Amino acid sequence: MKVIxxxxxxxxxxxxxxxxxFDQGIPAFEDEKEFVLLPFEEGTPYYTLQSTKTVDLAFIIVNPxxxxPxxxxxxxxATIVQLNITNENDVAIFSLLTVKEPFSETTVNLQAPIVINANKQMGKQLVLGDTAYDRKQPLFQKELVLAKEAK
Incomplete structure (x- = not known):
């Protein structure tokens, strides 16, 4: 057990x-190499990706x-190799939220998902370069906002 x-x-x-x-950290937080996934609040779809080193570094994330759907x-x-993924059922995908006031204006980053190999406990933030997904997608908008045409 580790106390954090x-x-x-x-x-x-x-x-x-x-x-x-997270061997390479997370972009802008490259020195943060270890996190834990915690439920944000029981009964909600939100989680916290908490740094084990820095108390104030905790991302609110969701299953996008x-x-x-x-x-x-x-x-x-390269990501499959880096995270030692051998079974697609071991992969969990999450997206970072930018929590806004009011909460109904919260956005989600669909352009750079957090990819976790749950079996090996390895993760990374994958920046999707060739995508039309927005990094500021309104969370409660049913239609996806396409930021640009995919290449």
Whole structure:
């Protein structure tokens, strides 16, 4: 067990097998190499991706398919190798939220999903270069806003 201080839940004991290694960090947070996935609030679709090193670094994330069933992510071979993915059922995809006031104006980044190999506890933020998905998609808008034409 590892004791960590969290932004939203205070001090927690976390099993070692729940720690997720981000070997390259997350863009703009390259020194942050270890996170834990926590429910944000019981009974909601929101999670916290909490740094185990920095208390105030906690991203609010969601499963984008819960909000946008037509959303698609094709993992590049390099990501499959980097995260040691051998079974697609081991892959979890999440998207970062930008929480706004009022909450109904919150946006989700569909252009750079968080990809986690749940079996190996390895993750990365994948920047989709060849996509029409927006990085500021309104979360509660049913239709996807396409930022640009896909190449």
């Amino acid at each position: 201080e969290t932004k939203y839940n205070g001090k927690l004991e976390v099993a070692e097998d729940r720690l997720i290694a 398919f819960s909000f946008f 037509e959303y698609r992510v094709k993992l590049p071979e």
